[in-house]
Structure formats: C-alpha cells, structure tokens
Amino acid sequence: MKTADPELMRAINRYHVIDTIRRDGPIARVEIAARTDLSPASVSAITAQLMEEGLIDIHHVAPGGDAVRGRPRVLLGLNPAAYTVVGVKLTAFRIGIAVTDARGGSLSSLVLPIRVARQSPEVVADLVEDGVRRCVADAGLAMDRISGVGVGLPGVIDGIDGVSHWSPVLGGTPAPFAAAVSRRLGVPVLLENDANLVAVAEHWFGLGRDQTAFAVVTVENTIGLGLIVDGKLYRGAHGIGPALGHTRLVPGGLPCRCGLRGCLDAYASDWGLLRMAEEAGLLPQGDDAPDRIEGLVQRALAGEVAAAALFRGAGQAIGIAVSNLVNLLNPPRVILTGEGLRAGPLLREPLLEAVAENMLPTLKDGTEILFHSWGDEMWARGAATIMLRRIYEAPWNATT
Amino acid sequence: MKTADPELMRAINRYHVIDTIRRDGPIARVEIAARTDLSPASVSAITAQLMEEGLIDIHHVAPGGDAVRGRPRVLLGLNPAAYTVVGVKLTAFRIGIAVTDARGGSLSSLVLPIRVARQSPEVVADLVEDGVRRCVADAGLAMDRISGVGVGLPGVIDGIDGVSHWSPVLGGTPAPFAAAVSRRLGVPVLLENDANLVAVAEHWFGLGRDQTAFAVVTVENTIGLGLIVDGKLYRGAHGIGPALGHTRLVPGGLPCRCGLRGCLDAYASDWGLLRMAEEAGLLPQGDDAPDRIEGLVQRALAGEVAAAALFRGAGQAIGIAVSNLVNLLNPPRVILTGEGLRAGPLLREPLLEAVAENMLPTLKDGTEILFHSWGDEMWARGAATIMLRRIYEAPWNATT
Known part of the structure; x- marks a missing residue:
C-alpha cells in the first residue's frame, strides 16, 4: 500500500461505499453509514457523486420507511447499466461468451463448439474476436459500449501481464493472449486462470x-x-x-x-x-x-x-x-x-x-x-466479473 | 481495511517512514522521502515526532554528506532502546529465551534444558515465567521495562487468541498459553507457531x-x-x-x-x-x-x-x-x-x-x-520480533 494523501483517503472511503452497496444492496444510506463507520454526511456526499457518475442508482423507494420523520426510504443499488463487460471462457472443446451488465446479469450469451486446443493462439484470438463481436451485437450493443473483456482459461496464467505460460488450451509456449485479443477488439482485456475467475465470481455473487x-x-x-x-x-x-x-x-x-x-x-x-x-x-x-x-x-x-x-x-x-x-x-x-x-x-x-x-x-x-453446482453462467459471470472487479478494485489492492 | 480519516492517513505515512528506517536504515531523510514518495516536509515532521517519542535516533552524522550545501548528512535508525522485548522458543527438549532490543539485538539469553513435552501447560508456563524473569535480570533490567513477550512453539497455534490447539510440546488439549504466561509476568504475550516466527524474523532481519x-x-x-x-x-x-x-x-x-x-x-x-x-x-x-x-x-x-x-x-x-x-x-x-x-x-x-x-x-x-542456516539467534530474534512487529504493525494489517 502506498503512502496516503487526501486523494487516497477519498478513494478508500468511496471503495467501501461501493463495496457495501455491491454486497448488501439495495441498501439505505443510513445502513451504509452503519456498516462502513462513515458519517451520514460523508455517505451522502459519496453516494451523490456515485449517482452523478451513474455507478449506482435508486433501486427502490419505500414510502414511510423512516419511522421517525415519515420520509420515504431510498434504497441504493449498483446501476446495472453503469458498465457492460464481456466474459469469455476457453476450454479444450469450446469458447463460451457472455455479455453482462455491471451486476453480472447476462445480456446475451453464445457457445462456440470449437476444439480450441488444435488451434494456434493467433487463430484462437481471431475466433474469440468473432464470437465477442457477435455476442455484443446479439445484445443490441455496439463495441464502444463495452468497458472490457475478461478471458478465463485453465493453466499457468500471468493475470497481471495477461500471458499464458502453459495451458492445455493454448499450449506450452508463452502467449501474450490478453494483448492479442485487446488488439483485435480495441478494448482492455484481462486474462485469468479459470479457477481464479470462479473464485472472484464466488466472492462477488456466490x-x-x-x-x-x-x-x-x-x-x-x-x-x-x-x-x-x-x-x-x-x-x-x-x-x-x-x-x-x-x-x-x-x-x-x-x-x-x-x-x-x-x-x-x-x-x-x-x-x-x-x-x-x-x-x-x-x-x-x-x-x-x-x-x-x-x-x-x-x-x-x-x-x-x-x-x-x-x-x-x-x-x-x-x-x-x-x-x-x-x-x-x-x-x-x-x-x-x-x-x-x-x-x-x-x-x-x-x-x-x-x-x-x-x-x-x-x-x-x-x-x-x-x-456449488453453478450452471454455465458461472463461467460467463466469472470471466465478466474479473473485468468488473478491476473497475471497482479496492485502492490498496490496485496492481497497476 | 477500515474506512479512512486523517488519523488513519497519518498512521499510514508514519508506518511507511518507520518501515523504511527499519528496512533500509541508517538512512537520510532525503532518501526516506524518495523511497516513500512523501514530501521532504512530511518526512521531517514525522521523523521529528518519532525522535521525540524515542522510536528512532540519529545513528550517524557524516560531515559534508550533502555535496551541494556542505551540510552534515544525518542518518536515522531505529533506536534500539525504544523497546525491550523477550522471545521464548519452546521445543520438545528445551526452553530458549532471549531479551532483545528494538532492533532485535540480543541483551541476554538463556537455555533451559527441560523436557517440556512431559509437563502440563501450567507447569510449562511456570517454567517460562522463571526463565524470563531470570533472563531479564541477567540483562540488568526490571520486568517493568519489558514491552512484551513473544512465544514460539511448533503445532496448530491460534496466533490471534494465543491458544495452542495441538502441539507436540503442549499436547492436544486447547491451551490458552499466551494468557497463562501473561498472567504470570504481567506483560502482553503473543503466541505463535514457530515457523511463522521464523517467517517474521526472515522478513525483518533475514x-x-x-x-x-x-x-x-x-x-x-x-x-x-x-x-x-x-x-x-x-x-x-x-x-x-x-x-x-x-x-x-x-x-x-x-x-x-x-x-x-x-x-x-x-x-x-x-x-x-x-x-x-x-x-x-x-x-x-x-x-x-x-x-x-x-x-x-x-x-x-x-x-x-x-x-x-x-x-x-x-x-x-x-x-x-x-x-x-x-x-x-x-x-x-x-x-x-x-x-x-x-x-x-x-x-x-x-x-x-x-x-x-x-x-x-x-x-x-x-x-x-x-x-539459511541461522544460529540459535534465529529463534530468539524471531520470537522477540513477533512482539516488535505488533508494536510497529502496519495500520491496515492491525488485527485488533
């Protein structure tokens, strides 16, 4: 963790508010204050800013929720429309793709029954590009609405630099696969070992x-x-x-x-x-x-x-x-x-x-x-979540 | 990590300064600023405070160290006299004890050749008390100069609550051994698995x-x-x-x-x-x-x-x-x-x-x-270091 200044302090508190809303939302401001130990005034300032940025929205207004003052109770949640991301799961026998919203909800999905392991990493990157473009179109979206793509695959994967060192899917020659896909799609791409991807999905949704x-x-x-x-x-x-x-x-x-x-x-x-x-x-x-x-x-x-x-x-x-x-x-x-x-x-x-x-x-x-028997959505959500997680990363965990 | 306020911010920066001095000292203020990304003014304020509290001291003044202005170069180091702690290592066949200063330097040491595993935890706590009191006296100190005792032993040890769940030394019945020793000596006691203790010693000194x-x-x-x-x-x-x-x-x-x-x-x-x-x-x-x-x-x-x-x-x-x-x-x-x-x-x-x-x-x-072939001092320093580490703990790692 780096040394602190007011900017980091704000980032830390902002993270705690977003994380509480992600984990426990829809949730009232007073509850956020209680769970984060922030003052109600700080929570109001931060949530107003998050709302202006479109990261959160009013999920529900319950009339008479505040028993003392009779004011309606406003529940805040992550705004699903804040980000759209794509998850890709590579296995030996298929490419699974899903477009999801900022809450991990599926907007469209696609499975390409391809024996990936027979192809070179460059060909696989081409196939991933085709599949992602198709899946994004199926969701009725343009590529410029996509904040990033998360790709999961088995093997020895450098999740920071996006390199596959050894994988039953991409072979034993180091392949900078995140860069290969990013170059084709023009959006940020994160590569991650598929078990890590499931761990993140379990942490966020499971x-x-x-x-x-x-x-x-x-x-x-x-x-x-x-x-x-x-x-x-x-x-x-x-x-x-x-x-x-x-x-x-x-x-x-x-x-x-x-x-x-x-x-x-x-x-x-x-x-x-x-x-x-x-x-x-x-x-x-x-x-x-x-x-x-x-x-x-x-x-x-x-x-x-x-x-x-x-x-x-x-x-x-x-x-x-x-x-x-x-x-x-x-x-x-x-x-x-x-x-x-x-x-x-x-x-x-x-x-x-x-x-x-x-x-x-x-x-x-x-x-x-x-x-935990997830359906296919585990992988889709998981791969998408590694990109969402980067967007919402705790400031003291930032790897860049 | 908890939400942030100015107090936490100060604690974070103070930690980084102490940690840089511990790791790289004796070190000049300008170097601390460079390594921590803090401003020279912040470093001066923090080091002045640390010096006033006696945690650091001037290790060395090199005349003409500052080539441009010809001022002497002041190197800061951890003040060994800031804290005195005791490390205890329990093995099947002996109790090793050392009194160390705040830099892990040994002030006195003692080995009791006792077959610890034959005794009950209460008897072992009595023997540890006797040994620590003797070793502290050997160092020419009174017990009230001791900030705490770190105890290391093999086994399944809860290092937070200070309980030995299973140990070849203390047996298979859960024993709140940290509390037993603390009650006898009247100072804080930390209990830790001995491999953890070596890890901390390697991190601090090795x-x-x-x-x-x-x-x-x-x-x-x-x-x-x-x-x-x-x-x-x-x-x-x-x-x-x-x-x-x-x-x-x-x-x-x-x-x-x-x-x-x-x-x-x-x-x-x-x-x-x-x-x-x-x-x-x-x-x-x-x-x-x-x-x-x-x-x-x-x-x-x-x-x-x-x-x-x-x-x-x-x-x-x-x-x-x-x-x-x-x-x-x-x-x-x-x-x-x-x-x-x-x-x-x-x-x-x-x-x-x-x-x-x-x-x-x-x-x-x-x-x-x-x-890494340490001598006996590994264990002594290691056990003492788990107490020093608590004193200098990073604010975002604090377990209490």
Missing part, C-alpha cells in the same frame, strides 16, 4: 459473498485452485495464481501431460480419467471427442463397475488434495465446483470420506467444505 | 527483508511452514497459520503422531527419522534422549549406509513437499532453515533433486530456493 478468505477447487479438464486471502485474489510470482492439479498425489506415479509424474490431474481430472479409461480398455485410444467423458460418466452411473471405480478413485484423490490444502493453509471455507462433479455422489462420497480421513482433527471445526 | 511474498520451510522436530503474503503473515481460519508436516506424502503410509497416516512429518522430521531408525533397528526403541538425532546424524555423516539412507529419504520427501508448495502457490522465494538441515549435503542434495524433478518447468525461473 458462496464467498460474505467471506474475506476462502478457497475454490474447480474440477474440470484440470483440477484448479483459486484463493481469496484478505478479500484479495492470491497471486504467486509473476502474477501466476495457485494450482492444485500438479501437486504430487503419488510420487513417481502416472505420467501427466505437464511432463511430471504422479500429479493429481493424472488421477482426477477429466483428462486423467480418460487416460486411465483408455489404459483399462474401457475406451478406445486417442479418440478426442468432446462428449467422451460424458459417456464414461453415464456408464459409471448405470452401474458399470470398472467405470464407477475410476470416478470413486478420482473422488478419493481430490479428497486427499482438499485435505492437504486444509492441513496446509487452513482456509475457513473450501468451495468445490465444476463440471467434473457431474458424477454426483459416486465422486462426492469418496471425496468427503478421504477429506475426513486425512484432515487434521483439530482443524475440522474451522473448515466448511461446500459443493 | 533473506525476506526486501520481499513482500515468500515462504519459509522449517525443518526441525516437525516440518513447519510460514508464509508472507503481501507483506503480511498468512493466517487461515481461527488465526491458525499454515503447516507443511501433515500434508500427505504417501496416502495410507506410515503412521504419524497426529493420528493420520503418510504425513510428511513421518518421513522427514526429526521425530519421523527417529521412528524410522527404531523400526530399522538402528536405534533402541523408546529412548527419548535429546541428543539421539545428533547421534544419528553423526553416524550418517561417518558413512553408515542405513543411517545415510534415512537422511537422503528425508531430503527427497522435503523436496517433494517444497515442489508441491511451489506448484500450488508459486511463492517467488522459498527459504529452508532449521536444525534438521544439520545433515548438510546428505539431505540437501536429494532435496534439490526432488524439487527439480517435481516442479512445473514453467515455474522454475520464477522461484528461488534458498537455504
């Missing part, structure tokens, strides 16, 4: 809304991790977020696509499940169809013993990784989400058993393990 | 002095972890810090004293090494002498094959855990320290090989792995 610290584990083509620490997205060196999929489950174990052996991803991600199913002769080798994992889940749910064993094993592996995460960092809440949970109790029950078996007994009371 | 994010792995009777994130000590739920020793190295593996199986501690801590040496018939069972591990190290260094294999295995296990930590959180720097490194290259070489083998290639450039 099970982390009232939390300042929690972990999100995303179970998908890879096992991802997002961490909110002190209300802020955790980043390691070079802006790279945390990751769970390449911690060691079995030292010297199964080979992983990252080049290492025994990674969690090799045992529990969609990618790893397909490899193990091939090895066990449950699936033909090398077929890369997008619906392969769905077929395997259906066979497991229908009672096919060998298929079910794979998902139980994956659940156990994820459970061990989650208990490691708790024993290591002791986050107050762990939220599990992602398509990989589609196998339901088949995966969830051994997962919770493995957590119970491997978590330090003394930490059990302090940790909640929650499952 | 290899983390110019860093805002790093990890410290302590290799001792247990394998500990301290994390500095955004310049602040990481804490999980209930004020409990991170821990490495009870993450899974081998699912379902060797039993650990925590009640789980396959923990890193069972393979790589002094405790685990002794258990494995007993199992292998290298040591008699159940002998609990404090110098047992030293004897085993000497035998390994003298070339005894079976003993050397144990330390190589421990090195490999710690290396896997360090690579997991990097793959998971990607800290820019990992500092390894602690008595467990006493086996030297025998442990260090397989450790570094395992790190190289298990770290994601794309993260290698961003991560420094450093070894």
